[in-house]
Amino acid sequence: MGKLSDQVDWQYLLREFWLLYRFGSAGGNPTIRSHLKEVRNRLNAELEKNPTVAFDQPNHLPVCAWFNRAIDQGLNERTAPLARAVMRVQDQLTWRYGYERMRPGLARKYAYAELLGPNGPVISENLILGIVLFAPKCTYPEHSHDGISESYICISGSISDSNYSVFSPGSLLFNPPKRAHRMTTGDFEPTLLAYAWTGEPEKLANQKMDFSVRK
Ligand SMILES: [Fe+2]
Incomplete structure (x- = not known):
């Protein structure tokens, strides 16, 4: 347990996150523009507090086999600064599924690691930032x-949103609260996404993700 001021790699990781949300395009959309601003404002407020950093046990899940390839591909993209900053902290990441009942096929191909939020490593009640890693051909x-308002920014690989759009590095996908979304990844390369969640502190602290029930 320490303070962010003692964790130089984590300071730069959060700075790269901030820059993504400052210079990423909102595509002229006012709702998305205000979400980008809200993420930056919440992050600024956290950084001013010099938050506590508390690492959980670092671990590996099956999808981590694709981590190096996702970073290597991300280093060729305009999102390289964030890919490199994630690479610098890879040994301190705790990967999770986030679902009480995990589908076996998905357990081999997906996991996320929080970077900032109520569960740390950088402690915040007002914002969650993290990364999600997918193997190729993952649904x-x-x-x-x-x-929760959620945005994903593609760092490496590509991902589709339901049957409507495909996102490549630098693209942003915004999901307002309760918007159902399904994603698939490309056939050959893994996909790494950065994500941000904003909402009331009790929603951020008690988020239960649920797969939609198909009828
Ligand atoms: Fe989501």
Whole structure:
């Protein structure tokens, strides 16, 4: 347990996150522009507090086999600064599934690691920042988030949003609360996404992700 001021690699990781949300395009959309601003404002407020950093046990899940390839590909993209900053902290990441009941196929191809949030490593009640890693040919089933606004920024690889769009490095996908979204990744390369969640502190602290029930 320490303070962010003692963790130089984590300071730069959060700075790269901030820059993504400062210089990433909102595509002229006012709702997305205000989400980008809200993420930056919340992150600024946390950084001013010199937050506590508390690492959980670092671990590996099956999808981590694709981590190096995802970083290598990300280093060729305009999102390289964030890919490099993630690489610098890879030994301190705790990977999770986030679901009480995990689908076996998905357990081999997906996991996320939080960087900042109520569960750390950088402690914040008002914002969650993290990364999600997917193997190639992964379908992340339809799900939604109650009381949470979510954005994903593609860092490496590519990902589709339901049957509507495909996102490549630098692209942003915004999900307002309760919007159901299903994602698939490309055939050959893994996909690394950065994500941000904003919402009320109790929603961020007690987020239960649920897959939609298919009828
Ligand atoms: Fe989501």
